[in-house]
Amino acid sequence: MHSLINNNVKNIQISGIRRFFQMVANETDVVQLTIGQPDFHTPDYVKNAASNALFQNKTAYTHNAGILELRKAIASFNETNYGISYDPTSEIIVTTGASQAIDIAFRTILSPGDEVILPGPIYPGYEPLITLAGAKAVFVDTTSSNFKLTKQALAEHITTKTKCVVLPYPSNPTGASFTKAELLELTNVLKDKDIFILADEIYSELIFDREHISIASFPSVKNKTIVINGLSKSHSMTGFRIGYVLAPAWISEHMLKVHQYNVSCASSISQYAALEALTHDSDSVQLMREAYKKRRDYVYERLNQMGLPVRNPDGAFYFFPKFPIKEMSSLELGIALVQKEKVALVPGDSFSSLGEGYMRLSYAYNLDTLTEGLNRIESFLQNEHLV
Numbered sequence: 001m002h003s004l005i006n007n008n009v010k011n012i013q014i015s016g017i018r019r020f021f022q023m024v025a026n027e028t029d030v031v032q033l034t035i036g037q038p039d040f041h042t043p044d045y046v047k048n049a050a051s052n053a054l055f056q057n058k059t060a061y062t063h064n065a066g067i068l069e070l071r072k073a074i075a076s077f078n079e080t081n082y083g084i085s086y087d088p089t090s091e092i093i094v095t096t097g098a099s100q101a102i103d104i105a106f107r108t109i110l111s112p113g114d115e116v117i118l119p120g121p122i123y124p125g126y127e128p129l130i131t132l133a134g135a136k137a138v139f140v141d142t143t144s145s146n147f148k149l150t151k152q153a154l155a156e157h158i159t160t161k162t163k164c165v166v167l168p169y170p171s172n173p174t175g176a177s178f179t180k181a182e183l184l185e186l187t188n189v190l191k192d193k194d195i196f197i198l199a200d201e202i203y204s205e206l207i208f209d210r211e212h213i214s215i216a217s218f219p220s221v222k223n224k225t226i227v228i229n230g231l232s233k234s235h236s237m238t239g240f241r242i243g244y245v246l247a248p249a250w251i252s253e254h255m256l257k258v259h260q261y262n263v264s265c266a267s268s269i270s271q272y273a274a275l276e277a278l279t280h281d282s283d284s285v286q287l288m289r290e291a292y293k294k295r296r297d298y299v300y301e302r303l304n305q306m307g308l309p310v311r312n313p314d315g316a317f318y319f320f321p322k323f324p325i326k327e328m329s330s331l332e333l334g335i336a337l338v339q340k341e342k343v344a345l346v347p348g349d350s351f352s353s354l355g356e357g358y359m360r361l362s363y364a365y366n367l368d369t370l371t372e373g374l375n376r377i378e379s380f381l382q383n384e385h386l387v
């Protein structure tokens with residue numbers, strides 16, 4: 001009966017990040033620099049809010065779009081921090097993580113035969129969802145443009161089938177992000193075209209040397225832009241599974257239908273925890289950001305000392321160095337690093353074929369772990385005469 005399985009499902013693969021993580025999970029004494037999981041505990045005030053909601057019996061279904069108080073808090077947060085305004089009653093949907101937000105967005109706007117432009121290397125979570133919607137992912141090589149989609153490359157890849165452009169910035173795996181001028185160039189390409197923009201801004205609170213700018217802040221494209229965000233990375237709440245999607249009402253009304261039949265609503269307990277996270281006066285997010293910046297600066301210095309070509313990331317918590325691996329593939333390099341030096345990075349081809357030759361290093365780990373991991377990488381490079 002294998003032939004009865006949906007071909008679109010059969011044709012997608014488990015994330016390369018998870019495949020490699022599982023491959024080395026049973027290895028002993030391995031320094032893991034693989035997963036984008038904040039190493040900070042969820043702030044106590046957030047945990048207390050979840051506990052209080054539980055014991056106050058706030059355990060029933062909520063409005064499909066999420067409790068109104070949380071949607072109002074999301075609206076206020078985005079207006080204050082990014083200057084983008086959305087009506088909490090009709091333009092905000094609370095989702096089960098940012099991944100579900102991406103899923104309902106694609107399932108709402110894509111039809112079989114559509115094309116979606118993806119700037120690669122890119123997080124592997126988009127292409128399978130595009131495939132499941134019957135559409136096609138079109139990858140644009142950004143390796144020669146500081147991992148940023150340029151107006152020229154965007155224009156060259158637009159066809160009559162293009163339905164959406166994905167802008168995942170700050171980027172996983174590269175940490176690249178846009179300046180206001182760079183975003184303006186992209187909006188000039190897209191403003192007069194019937195093409196959606198899906199802006200995945202889950203790392204928006206983890207940008208270090210300037211403020212995050214959302215493409216939704218440009219009036220010329222706001223009416224066609226879908227913004228994805230959440231609290232997993234900013235507030236170290238990955239297990240709470242709270243994301244959200246911001247979009248004009250004419251799009252949101254249809255996404256809400258997909259969301260309703262998909263999950264009904266996000267976890268009520270998690271929603272009340274998220275409400276506290278967004279309204280509690282705390283410096284915990286800033287302290288985490290400062291810690292990540294300190295780690296970023298340290299890792300960047302070490303990788304440069306090793307002679308590895310690498311771009312200093314604007315945000316998120318990843319480096320994407322290029323390795324002089326000669327005849328090895330990224331996967332073979334990843335296996336060799338584990339076997340010979342007991343350090344694990346994610347092979348670059350997990351982020352599309354455009355990542356071949358690169359490796360993703362997560363610095364969502366404490367400085368002691370990072371120091372030991374980098375020492376082992378340096379030892380490998382020296383012993384293999386790669387630098």
